[in-house]
Amino acid sequence: MGDETITEMYRARTDALTTDVGEGRPVVFAHGTLMNRSMFAPQLEALKDDYRSVAYDLRARTDRYAQEYDLGDLADDCAALLDGIGEDSAVIAGMSMGGFMALRFALAYPDRVDGLVLIDSMAAPHSAEEREAYGELVEPLEGSHESNPRELAESVTGYLFGETTREENPGLVESWVDRWATYPGAAVYNELHSWLDRPDVTDHLSEIDVPVLIVHGEEDPSIDPSRAEPMLEELPDAEMEIVPEAGHTSNLERPAPVNSTITSFLDERF
Template sequence: MADSTTEMYRTRADTLATEAGSGPELLCAHGSLMDRTMYTPQLEALSDEYRVATYDLRARTERATTAYDLWDLADDCHAVVDGLEMDQPVIAGMSMGGFMALRFALEYPDSVSGLVLIDAISQPHPEDDVDLYRGMIDQLRDAEAVPENTARTASQFLFGETTREENPELVESWIDRWTTYPGKAVYQEIGSWLDREDVTDRLEEIDVPALVVHGEEDASLDVEQAEPMADALGARMEVVPDAGHSSNLEQPEAVNDAIRQFLETVYN
């Protein structure tokens, strides 16, 4: 039986999601520390031909502070599909959203037409990275809000060098937002994927087309780390110059073009 949070997504999808356009469907899931607005460039650009929706994952809701995992998030995503009355959308996921999207396709194969995996991988993080992230989030468990120094450190992982140098206003706007988040919400959010299992060997079970998009300057997950996933899925891989871990937000035109071309192949 679905838990109460998943049911919230089914019954309140219209309040937890933003959508525009009509036609074939694209549902977008954000990454850690982000929210549904990170897909505003895709919503605005692609809604001329497609029905595009983006929603807030648990960490950005009032259900943020209880423990959950990526499979729970996949259940939530399926509830959003139901709640918005979508019919086999393409699922786009950035980072954590991409980890979730893989599990969605494994758990709900009849509810997805394709995957757009943005700055995501199918294997766990390396052990040293896990230890680094665990050290960062342990201090957040009982924090009223994310400290500014932690938010600034996170910006080094979430945005590429080019963006930090050439678009500091974008970076600062997200840092300001992060410092309003309850510490425990971020603790549970990162905890949802920190000890995730490797699903690379299961990707042959996914029988829908996939696009892998990865920022060339991604400091969180190297481009090379996404290659096993792309190979296992038989996916086209689009490496985005001058973009870091939030490539769809940092270089939206390049990412929008790649997604549009992919959607044309899926739906035509």
Template sequence: MDGVQLYTRSAGEGLPVVLLHAFPLSSAMWLAQREGLAAVCKVITPDLRGFGGSVLGDDEPSVDVMADDVVRLLDHESVDRAVVGGLSMGGYVTMALCRRHPDRVRGVILASTKATADPEAVRVNRERIAAAVLDAGPAILLEEVLPGLVGRTTAQRRAMVFGRVRGLVQSAPPAAVAWAQRAMAARPDSLDTLRGLEVPALVIAGEEDELIPLATAEAMVDAVPDGRLAVIEKAGHLSAVEQPEAFNRAVAGFTAELAGGSPPHG
């Protein structure tokens, strides 16, 4: 496979768990996961192409290309099979990876994401935002994307968390933003991929997520043969950043189950 070599940050050892970041952030969003989960697994957090420390390359926009990048990273790290998970855009890439490389996946984590393709109106809006970012920089992201990324509790009571998310959005490279929007707009429906999963799946939903309603998460759990749902209270779309302890507990329980241990109670 051609493509780009992803910049990655890793922590811990044991069962490999790959976490793929949301749009338009970078692997910086997983700081609390690298710190909090390193005791129970090897956390691998790449920057998807164009974001953070990874170059964009010259491939046509596609979540399939992004998934192949992640598999190339697994090869580079000598990881045969990993738990692969992602939040929002990272979830789309995870589902593409499950479709294209099912033999590399030991378990799946899908947080604040959806399996259905974009309706026409959403695709048109993604193209509008892509064009605006290339033309005028990140202002439109701060106006239109940032408010939906966190829940009301974070917006009202957690100014430092909100400020951190704002900083990550503001530093997103315009070319990567446009490329990723176009890749997401072109992605296929993945419900059949979920129905065909032969590994366990953890679906994580933020209680206050206004972009991905709880019913969407429940439909994904229903689609997979072996699924379970974790709802993160007082969190919106970026549950891993807004309520990292609760997010980490859900992931740690799931990885313990996969590693053959019993999941912690609570």
């Protein structure tokens, strides 16, 4: 499938691709690796009375997963999605990979971004050691259209969820393991490789002159909060909220405080 066909898929904005609720200023949610748009259900419910909230599935959760792509392609997809929902611009909220994309979207499409919400994400790349470890983890999945081995799905829970969640809410963790075990291997391989070797954009953050909210789980096992903090110094207008007892999927693990933080940010700044 060519990029043009994929772009048209996002412009079409089918119900199979998006969840679109509420009216008002648009907020678009982009998920992280292994997740899908349903991870933002708590945020859409919290915002629907005052904002138009749209969560969408990125390429890996569609039938267009088999083609190689990068974060620039995902940013173009986000622009096509805005076309599809009939919005010139929006607040872009991205979790992890979705945040990597959101930063690049803001740089590539500055007139189409009103603000950013970066959830458990960062501007710097992963270390060489991390890139090697992640690459080895998904190497057996390259080109596979078979479902992921369940043991692999179970092995990554420690990357996505904080210690408190794994101990106190095992049902949430298990429900996502069940989903991960249904994904085609190539979908996960290409998804991870879309960002694995991404360049550092820290030196370009000063160009993002819109309000930015950084939300980060205190127990994030994949991206420690300290790795997100440098963005505060480089972004012209940014604030950060640490979420106690939450890991890499802080908005899903502790939706109440995250919803409160995002709502306050949107109400005060927009």
